[in-house]
Amino acid sequence: MATxxxxxxxxxxxxxxxxxxxxxxxxxxxxxxxxxHGPTLEEEMALGNIGLDLLGQARSxxxxxxxxxxxxxxxxxxxxxxxxxxxxxxLLVEQPNGDFARTMARQLFYSAFAxxxxxxxxxxxxxxxxxxxxxSEKESAYHLRHASEWMIRLGDGTEDxxxxxxxxxxxxxxxxGELFEADAADAxxxxxxxxxxxxxxxxxxxxxxxxxxxxxxxWMQSGGRRGKHSEHLGHxxxxxxxxxxxxxxxxx
Amino acid sequence: xxxxxxxNTPLWEVFIRSRNGLAHKHVGSLHAADAVLAxxxxxxxxxxxxxxxxxxxxxxxxxxxSDPDERGMMFEPSLSKPYRHPTFYDVPDEVGHM
Numbered sequence: 001m002a003t004x005x006x007x008x009x010x011x012x013x014x015x016x017x018x019x020x021x022x023x024x025x026x027x028x029x030x031x032x033x034x035x036x037h038g039p040t041l042e043e044e045m046a047l048g049n050i051g052l053d054l055l056g057q058a059r060s061x062x063x064x065x066x067x068x069x070x071x072x073x074x075x076x077x078x079x080x081x082x083x084x085x086x087x088x089x090x091l092l093v094e095q096p097n098g099d100f101a102r103t104m105a106r107q108l109f110y111s112a113f114a115x116x117x118x119x120x121x122x123x124x125x126x127x128x129x130x131x132x133x134x135x136s137e138k139e140s141a142y143h144l145r146h147a148s149e150w151m152i153r154l155g156d157g158t159e160d161x162x163x164x165x166x167x168x169x170x171x172x173x174x175x176x177g178e179l180f181e182a183d184a185a186d187a188x189x190x191x192x193x194x195x196x197x198x199x200x201x202x203x204x205x206x207x208x209x210x211x212x213x214x215x216x217x218x219w220m221q222s223g224g225r226r227g228k229h230s231e232h233l234g235h236x237x238x239x240x241x242x243x244x245x246x247x248x249x250x251x252x
Numbered sequence: 253x254x255x256x257x258x259x260n261t262p263l264w265e266v267f268i269r270s271r272n273g274l275a276h277k278h279v280g281s282l283h284a285a286d287a288v289l290a291x292x293x294x295x296x297x298x299x300x301x302x303x304x305x306x307x308x309x310x311x312x313x314x315x316x317x318s319d320p321d322e323r324g325m326m327f328e329p330s331l332s333k334p335y336r337h338p339t340f341y342d343v344p345d346e347v348g349h350m
Contacts, residue, residue, distance in 0.1 A: 042282050042293040049296050
């Protein structure tokens with residue numbers, strides 16, 4: 001018998017934590033999909049490591065959300081027992097892996113935001129968030145470097161790798177506006193909008209070294225933070241949640 | 253296309269120093285396109301369990317290795333010279349462990 005979904009009491013701080021946690025869980029899960037399919041053994045390990053970093057961040061943030069919500073849930077409840085419309089992640093992170101260039105472009109766009117975001121959050125008056133941020137910042141600093149170095153080599157590599165890298169940047173560009181959306185849930189924590197200039201600078205620098213063209217402006221997708229997701233998220237959550245939904249509390 | 257004889261991901265040797273005061277120790281090798289990616293791969297492959305404080309990467313083709321066929325000439329002469337080991341000295345008890 002399938003377990004029914006939970007309904008979360010999304011106070012601003014819980015919502016704030018869930019947004020960050022869902023970003024990390026969904027992107028980490030996407031990276032785990034590379035296991036067994038990596039372009040080289042070395043890179044497969046790298047993608048798995050980064051995925052595990054993100055999963056660790058998600059766990060800490062879900063645990064914080066559970067404590068803040070005070071409804072007696074554990075971190076698993078948020079990951080396994082919410083449906084796609086209850087997920088609060090960015091549309092960017094749920095986009096399919098595509099080829100390696102697309103995975104790296106997605107990683108670059110996210111990490112160039114996450115790294116300065118966590119650095120700013122280290123000064124948060126919310127002690128637990130500041131602690132999670134201090135740990136996450138070291139991880140995201142490496143994620144950013146890893147993705148940057150790859151984008152530079154793919155863009156400035158062969159004709160084929162350049163074409164694929166540019167296509168990935170162009171296709172994912174419309175998902176980057178959502179990174180900087182802010183509302184009441186972000187008040188008193190860190191305003192994502194404040195990261196925009198820094199993010200733009202990082203992306204411009206990397207893409208220029210990669211001999212890739214940086215898109216400018218244009219129409220931006222939105223909705224992930226409010227649970228309006230692309231069709232991809234449901235397909236990602238199905239294998240992620242299936243076991244716990246079918247066999248509640250299963251352990252092995 | 254890359255010629256199979258000149259792979260674009262050459263081999264690199266990885267050395268890790270696990271603690272201050274210890275020497276870098278060879279831990280394995282990896283394939284990477286260049287030195288920067290080799291360093292990233294070394295970090296991801298060989299320091300996942302808190303093994304390292306410092307990593308050295310050396311291009312495998314930069315290592316000069318002894319020839320296994322010359323093992324006799326290279327190493328056997330030293331086997332018959334036990335007097336080179338510092339085991340023929342009487343150490344006074346007061347010295348304790350050296």
